Amino acid sequence: MGKGKRNKKKADLQKTMNMFSKIPNNCLNCGETFDKTNKEMVQKWRVIVNNEPASVKLYCPDCWEQAQATLEYVNKQQKVEEKTEQDKPQDDYATWAYNLNKTREK
Numbered sequence: 561m562g563k564g565k566r567n568k569k570k571a572d573l574q575k576t577m578n579m580f581s582k583i584p585n586n587c588l589n590c591g592e593t594f595d596k597t598n599k600e601m602v603q604k605w606r607v608i609v610n611n612e613p614a615s616v617k618l619y620c621p622d623c624w625e626q627a628q629a630t631l632e633y634v635n636k637q638q639k640v641e642e643k644t645e646q647d648k649p650q651d652d653y654a655t656w657a658y659n660l661n662k663t664r665e666k
């Protein structure tokens with residue numbers, strides 16, 4: 561904690577800013593030309609900046625949609641795996657069974 565960490569954060573930010581100036585001129589997927597001076601394009605196109613490893617990726621709206629669909633699929637797969645991993649509510653089940661027996665006794 562302290563000065564060193566804060567400096568590193570600042571360096572990371574500067575690195576990110578530098579990378580924004582290195583935005584590609586074409587869609588990474590289909591190669592469509594990106595016009596940085598076109599406001600509509602700037603709003604709709606997606607820039608993905610990674611620090612580690614350093615890379616700037618540019619997607620046109622169509623390809624971004626496709627990429628999102630793929631990402632969503634991957635995320636869903638991961639969520640299912642996570643849920644299976646965490647889904648061991650033994651204590652909850654014990655409580656539930658206890659309550660059930662209690663209700664029956666009445």
Ligand SMILES: [Zn+2]
Pocket residue numbers: 587588589590591592619620621622623624
């Ligand atoms: Zn594209």
